[in-house]
Amino acid sequence: MLQIVNQTPLATGFSFFTDKTGAERVTLVVKAQLNLPADGEAVSLHPDPCEVLVQDLYHGEPGQSSLHLAGELVMEKTATDVALVGSAVAPGGIAVPQMPVSLTIGAQQHRLLVSGDRTWKQDLSGATEPVPFETMPITYERAFGGTLPPVKEDQAPAYCPENPVGTGFATKRAEARGAALPNIETIDQPLTHWQQKPPVAGFGFIDTSWQPRMALVGTYDETWQRNKAPLLPDDFNPDYFNAAHPDLIHQPFLQGGERVILDGFHADGPRTFTLPQLQLSAAFNLAGSKHPTAFDLWQVVFHPNQNRFTMAWGAGFAFGKMPSRLREVVIVDRNQFFAAAPSLGSAQSSEVPS
Template sequence: MLQLDNRTDWAAGLYPGWGINRQRQQTLVFKVGYSFDKEGILAPLPQAPIEETDRYRGDPETSSLVAASEIVPFKQGGELLLHGSAHPAGSGERVLQVKVSLRQRNDAFWSKELRVFGCRSWKRRLLTALPSTPEPIEGPIALVYENAYGGTDPANPEETCTANPAGVGFSLRGLRTKSLSLPRIECGPGFVASPASRVSPAGYGPIAPHWEPRCNAKVDIDTEAITYGGCPWGKEPPESLYNTAPLDQRFEQPFEGEMTLQLKGLVADAPRDILIHLPEIKPRIHLDMNETFTEFQAACDTLIVHTDPREINLIFRCALPWSHNHTEEGLVTLRDLVAEEQAEKEQTEALA
């Protein structure tokens, strides 16, 4: 068995499972948390709990994820997730623009903008229907997939939008518009123009495993292997099997070094644009097995922003090869080199 010696302020755990190479492994998952104020100044947020299961807002068949499991054994590259609300700058606004941007150490720049509307309805014009003028937005609007395009066709309840069963506005043939709501969140360049419009669901949050495109990352199941405790995958699974972010929020490489996050219209009672500088994190991991020390590297593959409570989490993952036949005891030590360097500096200054 492996035991964890966590010498940091981060939440951490060891989780058994199967690696992408179809071999048993223990996955070390640790979560670095920060809170931020209205000016974007960070403060450590120790021991942010690790999400060990998918959590839904309601019925898993018809609601979106509140949080995706963070203990999966691998991810492809890196991905950014954001939970929060759109906030109007003043009264009377009918349409909002919100945006999240990320600049990484290699100067790679990424951004995604959403358009958020007040309540709308369909208005009949000759032989078609058009969206009405949005009503004024009186308060924050939750950026959840329940407010995005999707849902079930009111004229045919058996027809559901496979990319977002939780949403609104989906109609297979554009019928029964009188009772059909329009989505309050959209992402250009294509917007809903008619009841039969087909647009991608807009949002920043995680996608449920039975929604598109996640359900397209299929893996062959080996039922015979399962009966004797072998790997359940008949062949190597897709690298993106456990990625949960929308495709346009995924990155080719894990996150590394210092980064700058920009939030626009996403934080209440704060400037319209907030810049947040994320520091470099230097974890050190080593495994002591039979007095043999092996060092491992962890990858930061998930950046999660919670704008309502003003929190940011970075999730690191490290695969540790392991077999259930092993009888030796192993000790996995996790250290925070930045914190240790700071403590050593403070001690030196105190003695000077």
């Protein structure tokens, strides 16, 4: 039996994986749900328990909608995913036709332009004036992209491979006339012409079937079927496991301690705070020999309208092809950042079949 000893008050999850060499790996994820503090307040653990997500969650039907949250229990990550799930909120709660929003973490600022509903004019000379709004969901359904209905039954539909569920994608003038424009755009590349193909804008997660993630999955052809299946192909790129918008993938890993500014998500102004800096480590006990491994910060997800955010750290260990040798894993926070907090979302010690 494998025993997981969690000496932190945080949620934990683990899973076994087989890498492309055939070696067995175990991945551990530790997750905290935290209060989004008002200016001047300290970050604290949220009272509601959280769980490590083992699968992707969607805004609607999988394959027909964008990712709401990405599964956190993956084989590995090469960088920190940062995402924001929520809506733009007009200053003072007074409707506006357009407003900027921004997410700043460390030295990087990510800005979007949010507009009210509008359409292309029938002569395609420009767009109608945006309708004022008080709140606007920041989802890929409202960013540039989309899928067009096929002209013929046996014809594949034209679509935007970076965002097939979006708005504004057109290949012909007739498709663009009177069509909706995206509400969410990059602040320096707004849509000004119906033939323009701007970058997909957003703060959310990218689906596994969308580009650029899909290009990283590797080649599954007859050669792979004959020589490698069911292992991952040799050209599989582990960057595939990073699910954030490409602009929000932080490499090297964030460490905690970074300053965060969320602007445009609260009626009373921006929120400024510092990410907690935990020093998590795991000791893997293999038949008497201990192997210490540090955790990396895998994911930070802000939910500003709910005044909370989550952080997830991951650690992995490859133990060859003998999983029965792995007896115990001990998880500790060396600086005991939340030492006084009650346990949230995980047992302190548990046994699982090996």
